[in-house]
Structures are given as structure tokens and as C-alpha cells.
Amino acid sequence: MGHEHVRKLKEVKEIVVGGTFDVKPERQELSASLGLKAYPSFASVLDDPAIAIVLLATPNDTHRDLAVAALGAGKHVICEKPVALSTAEFDQIVAAAKQADRLFMVHQNRRWDEDYLTVRKLLQEGTIGRLYHLESRVLGSRGIPGDWRKLARHGGGMVLDWGVHLLDRLVFLIPGKITQVFCKMNHPTGQEVDEGFHLFLTFEGGQTALVEVGTRHFQPLPLWLVLGTNGTALIKDWSLEGSVVALGKDEGDAQPIVAGAGLTKTMAPRTEAAEVRLSLPVVRSDVRDFYRNFVEAVQGRAEPLIKNEEVRRIMLLMEAAFESHRRGAVVAFEA
Amino acid sequence: MGHEHVRKLKEVKEIVVGGTFDVKPERQELSASLGLKAYPSFASVLDDPAIAIVLLATPNDTHRDLAVAALGAGKHVICEKPVALSTAEFDQIVAAAKQADRLFMVHQNRRWDEDYLTVRKLLQEGTIGRLYHLESRVLGSRGIPGDWRKLARHGGGMVLDWGVHLLDRLVFLIPGKITQVFCKMNHPTGQEVDEGFHLFLTFEGGQTALVEVGTRHFQPLPLWLVLGTNGTALIKDWSLEGSVVALGKDEGDAQPIVAGAGLTKTMAPRTEAAEVRLSLPVVRSDVRDFYRNFVEAVQGRAEPLIKNEEVRRIMLLMEAAFESHRRGAVVAFEA
Numbered sequence: 012m013g014h015e016h017v018r019k020l021k022e023v024k025e026i027v028v029g030g031t032f033d034v035k036p037e038r039q040e041l042s043a044s045l046g047l048k049a050y051p052s053f054a055s056v057l058d059d060p061a062i063a064i065v066l067l068a069t070p071n072d073t074h075r076d077l078a079v080a081a082l083g084a085g086k087h088v089i090c091e092k093p094v095a096l097s098t099a100e101f102d103q104i105v106a107a108a109k110q111a112d113r114l115f116m117v118h119q120n121r122r123w124d125e126d127y128l129t130v131r132k133l134l135q136e137g138t139i140g141r142l143y144h145l146e147s148r149v150l151g152s153r154g155i156p157g158d159w160r161k162l163a164r165h166g167g168g169m170v171l172d173w174g175v176h177l178l179d180r181l182v183f184l185i186p187g188k189i190t191q192v193f194c195k196m197n198h199p200t201g202q203e204v205d206e207g208f209h210l211f212l213t214f215e216g217g218q219t220a221l222v223e224v225g226t227r228h229f230q231p232l233p234l235w236l237v238l239g240t241n242g243t244a245l246i247k248d249w250s251l252e253g254s255v256v257a258l259g260k261d262e263g264d265a266q267p268i269v270a271g272a273g274l275t276k277t278m279a280p281r282t283e284a285a286e287v288r289l290s291l292p293v294v295r296s297d298v299r300d301f302y303r304n305f306v307e308a309v310q311g312r313a314e315p316l317i318k319n320e321e322v323r324r325i326m327l328l329m330e331a332a333f334e335s336h337r338r339g340a341v342v343a344f345e346a
Numbered sequence: 347m348g349h350e351h352v353r354k355l356k357e358v359k360e361i362v363v364g365g366t367f368d369v370k371p372e373r374q375e376l377s378a379s380l381g382l383k384a385y386p387s388f389a390s391v392l393d394d395p396a397i398a399i400v401l402l403a404t405p406n407d408t409h410r411d412l413a414v415a416a417l418g419a420g421k422h423v424i425c426e427k428p429v430a431l432s433t434a435e436f437d438q439i440v441a442a443a444k445q446a447d448r449l450f451m452v453h454q455n456r457r458w459d460e461d462y463l464t465v466r467k468l469l470q471e472g473t474i475g476r477l478y479h480l481e482s483r484v485l486g487s488r489g490i491p492g493d494w495r496k497l498a499r500h501g502g503g504m505v506l507d508w509g510v511h512l513l514d515r516l517v518f519l520i521p522g523k524i525t526q527v528f529c530k531m532n533h534p535t536g537q538e539v540d541e542g543f544h545l546f547l548t549f550e551g552g553q554t555a556l557v558e559v560g561t562r563h564f565q566p567l568p569l570w571l572v573l574g575t576n577g578t579a580l581i582k583d584w585s586l587e588g589s590v591v592a593l594g595k596d597e598g599d600a601q602p603i604v605a606g607a608g609l610t611k612t613m614a615p616r617t618e619a620a621e622v623r624l625s626l627p628v629v630r631s632d633v634r635d636f637y638r639n640f641v642e643a644v645q646g647r648a649e650p651l652i653k654n655e656e657v658r659r660i661m662l663l664m665e666a667a668f669e670s671h672r673r674g675a676v677v678a679f680e681a
């Protein structure tokens with residue numbers, strides 16, 4: 012992710028990458044080969060007065076200590092997600108930022124995902140009526156990659172890795188308090204951390220949401236399914252393939268159809284006249300606006316787009332999800 | 347459904363339809379037009395010594411009284427599903443059958459669904475490894491059809507209508523006790539009964555299952571998704587379109603792909619070499635075997651294929667689902 016930030020920052024004129032530090036020698040060499048300064052230690056980064064911003068792209072269990080140190084050295088800090096292993100850790104970071112009067116912002120880059128922004132626009136437009144249920148998924152079959160992401164002590168597992176993104180976006184789609192959290196995690200290859208999960212949320216307005224991540228799922232379901240009282244939107248994948256099907260002409264009761272070993276009226280498909288097919292209101296975005304906003308916020312010219320209180324709410328939500336799974340219970344949240 | 351039974355029974359030589367009775371005059375006329383005897387009352391059916399079997403295809407709240415009366419009159423009884431509105435009602439029927447020494451069997455016809463039988467065979471064959479999660483859905487957009495199916499006092503709603511089928515089949519796919527039940531129902535058009543639901547089950551072996559029914563869902567998901575440790579089976583619809591994708595060559599860690607506003611290794615798709623695509627082991631069936639088995643069971647030549655204790659377990663499970671939704675809690679079941 013550090014490399015990816017460097018790549019993206021090439022096109023952000025407001026920020027110049029002053030150098031990098033990595034505990035792995037081969038990553039230090041990569042930096043040098045890219046013409047970047049490879050600092051000999053994290054301390055030497057903090058000691059360099061030319062550095063105004065420190066970006067942390069390290070295992071999750073290191074964020075708290077590194078962020079507190081960088082803020083204490085007078086740096087502004089961008090931090091990878093999940094921001095910390097607990098709300099308590101996160102609160103220590105926020106306190107350090109406040110004390111140092113420096114900006115701390117979490118890289119919730121998936122708020123710039125065009126699939127998510129398209130769902131948000133669809134809901135704003137009201138095409139499918141009132142939202143009553145929403146499903147947000149990412150499903151793959153390759154298992155958890157790499158090394159530390161499989162280990163609990165480093166903050167591994169899918170709730171903290173992908174869940175944090177899906178939840179961070181979801182709460183902008185359904186306003187109001189979350190009242191109930193139910194979560195069931197899975198471990199199909201026997202890892203100590205969750206390899207996937209189903210998370211079911213209930214909102215104070217009565218809406219529900221199912222958030223699912225899977226890493227041993229060889230035939231994915233759509234990224235999004237958005238159920239309104241008058242229609243359903245579906246986004247299949249990151250190419251934004253998908254469609255909106257809304258209520259058409261009222262046909263009254265269906266004729267029964269043969270379905271398996273029986274008949275059904277209820278599940279009879281609509282005729283073409285009884286439904287309206289619409290395109291998704293595709294939204295385009297530029298994730299580099301994240302960095303631009305960070306600079307503007309440091310300069311006092313804009314509010315941070317990722318607010319620490321938003322990040323904190325999702326930390327609490329993930330803690331409720333872990334508690335739900337551990338206790339085998341629905342956890343009351345913001346109720 | 348009465349008409350459908352008559353139609354199906356034409357090809358079951360072991361049973362001759364002696365006549366019908368319906369409270370609606372137009373259905374009485376339909377019977378006469380089909381050359382069937384239209385009995386003037388339910389009592390007149392029970393009084394006819396030529397009738398050995400009574401088949402009940404009536405609103406759910408009438409099953410108990412009609413079944414108890416028919417059994418008391420010495421008839422064997424076939425009953426539509428859901429068998430009753432509560433386990434207590436069902437127990438009264440079973441007690442009446444025992445006292446009368448007559449056979450009572452519920453028409454759980456969807457045990458003959460070829461999609462379900464195909465999933466069962468797939469799991470028996472072990473192609474996808476050990477099952478860890480299973481999803482069974484039926485989704486439509488036409489709402490709840492007809493009249494009484496929308497009313498709670500008649501036993502309307504989707505848990506009792508379609509849920510009873512999906513659960514009845516599901517428990518043959520995952521052995522062992524169900525330990526936890528979580529259910530959330532939805533009412534997108536404001537009906538008093540549930541118009542759909544998500545039901546999440548946990549089994550003592552650690553497997554989980556998601557059962558979903560929707561009637562305001564304009565873009566369906568697959569009927570079945572079967573997640574094994576080594577592969578995933580998907581059945582799209584009742585035509586048995588679908589496939590099995592299983593683990594192929596080990597490729598190690600993936601290269602990151604661009605997905606939305608970020609990179610992901612975890613969700614990178616498999617290459618062709620890293621997966622094996624197989625056909626579904628399609629099973630064919632004849633739902634008329636239900637009636638043939640009934641006759642054989644009456645004659646003492648076979649065990650009933652639908653056992654009352656199996657039906658009772660599903661009644662209890664649906665009651666746990668209603669309780670879970672009402673209380674907003676996970677309900678312990680068979681734990």
C-alpha cells in the first residue's frame with residue numbers, strides 16, 4: 012500500500028513525497044530504485060523538519076504507536092485502515108492529535124469507490140422508492156493473502172480489512188442510528204482470524220442491511236443489491252455492470268407458474284410491461300481528492316472529508332460485530 | 347392447489363379422485379365441469395364410506411379442525427403446508443391421527459424439487475469439500491398473491507408459505523442440531539404479515555445457513571449457493587442453470603488488481619488454471635411419488651416419506667424465527 016500511495020501521489024501536485032521507510036530491506040531498495048529517499052529509520056523520518064506529513068501503511072497493530080510518535084514530533088498523519096485494533100487505541104491517537112494540534116486522517120479510500128457513489132446517487136434520486144434493505148458484498152476465493160493479515164495479534168481478518176470499508180460506506184446510505192448488530196464469522200481454511208463474515212444491521216428507521224465478505228467463495232454474488240419499495244438496483248462488479256428494475260404497470264395477481272415440484276404465483280416473474288428497466292446513475296470519482304482534501308484541511312481551507320468521529324463509530328460497530336459473533340447474540344448498538 | 351392435486355392425481359393410478367368440496371360456488375362448478383363429484387359440504391365428504399383419503403388444500407388456519415374431523419371420521423389425511431399455525435395445533439392433529447389409527451401426512455412437495463435434490467447429491471459426492479455455509483433463496487417482485495395469504499389470522503406471510511419449504515429441505519442438507527436462529531422479517535408494502543425475511547441458522551457442526559424469501563425483490567439472486575471448503579456450487583433458477591467451481595492449481599498469493607478506488611489481492615479473481623469448472627450433478631424426480639408413497643404407507647408397505655416428527659421440528663423452527671424477529675434476538679434452538 013505504501014508503494015500504491017507513492018504511485019497515486021505522483022499526480023497530486025499539492026504533495027511531494029519526501030522519502031520512505033520500511034523495515035524490509037527489499038522495500039528500502041525499491042524506494043531507492045524509484046529515486047526516493049530511503050530513510051534509515053522511522054525516527055529519522057520524524058527528525059526531518061522537511062517532512063510535514065507522515066503516511067502510515069503498516070500492519071494494523073503498529074498504527075497507534077507510530078501515529079502517536081509522529082503526531083508528537085509535530086507531523087500531520089495519514090493512516091491506513093483499520094485505524095487501530097480497538098476504539099481505546101484510536102482514542103489515544105485522537106488525543107495525541109489534539110494535544111499536538113495536528114491533523115490525523117484515516118485513508119478510507121473506498122468512499123471514492125464509484126459503485127458506492129452510484130448507489131448513493133440512486134438513493135438520492137429516489138428511483139426505487141423508499142429503501143428497506145441493502146446488501147453490500149465483496150467475495151473472492153483466494154483466501155487471506157500475505158502474512159500478518161492472517162494473524163490476530165496484527166489485527167488480521169476480514170472484518171478489520173474489508174469490513175471496515177463496507178461499513179464506513181454503508182452508514183452514509185442509511186441515515187439514523189443502528190439499533191441491532193448480528194454477525195457470524197467463518198473460518199473455512201482454519202485461520203485464527205475471520206476469513207469472512209455475514210453482518211446483519213438494523214436501523215432505527217426499520218431498514219436492514221446485510222454486509223458480507225468472503226475469501227473462500229468461488230462464485231461471487233453482486234457487489235450491491237439495493238431494495239426499495241418500488242424497485243431493485245443491482246451492481247454486479249467493479250466495472251459497474253448492473254441495472255435498476257422498477258415497478259411498471261400493475262398486473263394484479265400473477266398466473267401460477269411451474270417452479271420445481273410445485274406451482275407458484277408469488278414467485279412468477281414479471282412480464283416486460285410490468286417492470287421498467289433503467290440504467291444505473293453512474294458516478295465517476297478521483298480518489299486523489301483524498302490527498303488534496305488532506306492538504307486543504309491542514310491549511311484550514313476545508314473540513315477533513317474523513318472525520319475521526321465517523322471512523323470511531325465504525326470501530327465501535329466492528330467491536331459490536333466481534334461481540335455478536337463471540338456471544339452468539341444480537342448486540343444492541345446506539346439504541 | 348386443490349385443482350393442482352386433481353391434475354397431478356390423474357397420473358397416479360393408485361388413487362382415484364372421488365370428488366371435491368369447496369366453499370366457493372365457482373370452484374364447485376369447476377369440479378362439476380371436470381366431471382368430478384362436487385360434494386355439498388365437508389361433512390358429506392366425511393360421511394361417504396367410499397372416501398378413504400381426505401386431502402386438505404385450504405387456508406392454513408383451517409387445517410387443524412378439518413384434519414381432526416377427517417381423522418375422527420376414519421379418513422387418512424393429506425394436508426397442505428404449513429400444517430398448522432403452531433406446534434400446539436399440530437400436536438392435536440397428530441394425537442387425533444394416533445387415536446384414529448389413521449395416516450396423516452403433510453404435502454411437503456418441495457422435497458421433490460430437482461434443485462434441492464441436486465444440491466443434496468452434490469454434498470453427498472463431496473466435490474466441494476466440507477460444507478461451511480449454504481444459502482437458499484426464493485425471490486420475486488409480485489408481492490403476496492391472493493387474499494387470505496396476506497392475513498395473519500389465516501396463517502399468511504412468507505415464513506409460513508415459502509419458509510416452511512426451504513427449511514424443510516435445508517435440514518436434510520446439514521445434519522445435526524440447529525443451535526442458533528436469527529430472523530429479520532420485512533414489510534415493504536406494509537402488509538400485516540411478513541412479506542419476506544432473512545433467516546440465519548447455526549448448526550452444531552459449525553455450519554451456517556442463510557434462508558431468504560422476498561416478494562418485493564425485482565432482481566433475484568440464485569436459488570442456491572453452496573459453499574464448501576474446496577468450491578462453490580450455484581443454482582440460478584428452477585431450470586437448474588448453474589455450475590460448480592472448485593479449487594484448481596495452487597497459485598499462491600495473487601497479484602493485486604485495481605478494484606474501485608483501491609487495490610486488492612484478496613478479491614483478485616482466479617485464473618482459469620486455478621479453478622475447475624464442473625457441471626451440477628442434476629437429479630430428476632417425480633413429485634407424484636408423494637401420493638404413491640402415501641398409499642403404500644396406508645397399506646403398511648412403506649414408511650411415510652414425510653414424517654410428522656420432521657414436520658414438527660420445522661414448526662418449532664418457524665416459531666423460533668418469529669420469536670427472534672419479535673425480540674430482536676438470537677434464539678437458542680436444540681442447543
